[in-house]
Amino acid sequence: MLIAVPDAPRQGARAAFRGWRARRPFWGGLLLALGGGWILLTEKASLKVVMHIGMQGLAGYLLPTLMALLGLLILFNPSQRLFYSITGILVSLGTWLTSNLGGFFLGLLLGATGCCLAFGWLPDQEPRVSRRKRRKQPRSAVAAPAGADGAEGPA
Template identity: 75%
Template sequence: MPGRPRGNLRPAFRRWRAGRPFWGGLLLALGGAEILLTLKASLDVILHVGMQGLAGYLLPAVMLLCGLLVLFNPTQRLFYSVIGVLVSLGTWLTSNLGGFFVGLLLGVVGSCLAFGWLPDQEPRVSRRRRRKAARAAKTAIPAQP
């Protein structure tokens, strides 16, 4: 993209990311991708626990899809995150113990982050800024005799 200045991409991405549960959707999608990749591991690494048929591929694909839907359709994040956590827990039985626990944990944590995201919440003020504001307020008020 030679026509666009490079400095405009970062603020645009930050605005886009601020309007959606970015980290929750990303972790959920990464969990699904990790489980799909562990299904293709060599035979020395694979654990054959549970059903190894269509469900072994279907549940991580649904995780990946829910993660992408949380990112690109944040208005329905509650539904997608509930489906994501249920499917993540289901991979325990179907997909190499949830991708050797890594994909399972990524999916559960990502779903919880997406579920708990509040779109209209103001950004938190850091403890340092609160202390500075309290000190400034204390020094600004003159002592009354």
């Protein structure tokens, strides 16, 4: 027998995604993965040419693939974001030499920006309150409470 609980809030897909996104450095990982994808798209050499050139040609495909992989790892394993973002910035800067000037600067900039965002993300930060909600709060709620300055309040 199935029992329905009327008081339980029902989450939609959008609300569930927003909750998932709030618990990880989403924009940092996404930008890093997009930067790697962009650099891979700007590569024009076929795999036969890459194998003929050797290690330098292989690095042109290896580094952007690593960028995309690190971006996905930041998204799905945010506890290791510091290691992934430091590795990601080094790989992003390495694409300057190996992959068409970092995907004509765009992939390099996307990767570097994503790494900086992922590195600076704080997991225990309280969510921001929108300006609209701050305006609706009365001024007394915004002011410091009575016992906040260190003095003892009435017992």
